[in-house]
Amino acid sequence: MPKKVHDKLKIMEYILTLGNKGDELTIYNITKKLNQNIKNLKSIDIENHYVHYVKEQTISNALKELKKLKILEVKSIEKTKTGKEKKIYKLTENSEKIFEVYKKNYLKIHKILNVIKSEEISNDELDTISFIIKRLLKKDD
Numbered sequence: 001m002p003k004k005v006h007d008k009l010k011i012m013e014y015i016l017t018l019g020n021k022g023d024e025l026t027i028y029n030i031t032k033k034l035n036q037n038i039k040n041l042k043s044i045d046i047e048n049h050y051v052h053y054v055k056e057q058t059i060s061n062a063l064k065e066l067k068k069l070k071i072l073e074v075k076s077i078e079k080t081k082t083g084k085e086k087k088i089y090k091l092t093e094n095s096e097k098i099f100e101v102y103k104k105n106y107l108k109i110h111k112i113l114n115v116i117k118s119e120e121i122s123n124d125e126l127d128t129i130s131f132i133i134k135r136l137l138k139k140d141d
Contacts, residue, residue, distance in 0.1 A: 009106055011054065011062045016071070016091065016099055025072070025089040031059050063089060069102055071095040108132075 035053045066072040075090040
């Protein structure tokens with residue numbers, strides 16, 4: 001398995017920032033802007049000479065996660081000059097609130113998901129996980 005290079009949470013945060021600024025949210029546009037920022041940081045920080053640029057697949061994965069969380073939705077689908085499909089996304093009404101809760105509980109959420117995916121879970125363990133999730137949700141009210 002390849003080493004994780006980019007922080008998905010930071011990328012998701014950057015996408016929200018772009019959306020709040022009114023920038024067009026497409027995979028290409030987000031990738032281009034994020035890599036431009038990385039390039040600018042690289043020129044400032046000479047010691048960090050080996051910088052990993054973000055690939056479109058990484059952005060696509062972050063967008064899928066944001067869609068699952070109901071933070072983003074597809075605004076429109078257009079055809080590019082080359083005939084490819086271009087999805088333009090927009091932020092949902094409560095996107096900032098949802099993301100703050102997600103960000104606050106990010107590690108807990110992913111630990112629970114990893115346990116669920118990696119092992120066979122007994123009914124007792126599922127009940128415990130369900131209880132933990134309910135407690136997390138109540139804590140934020």
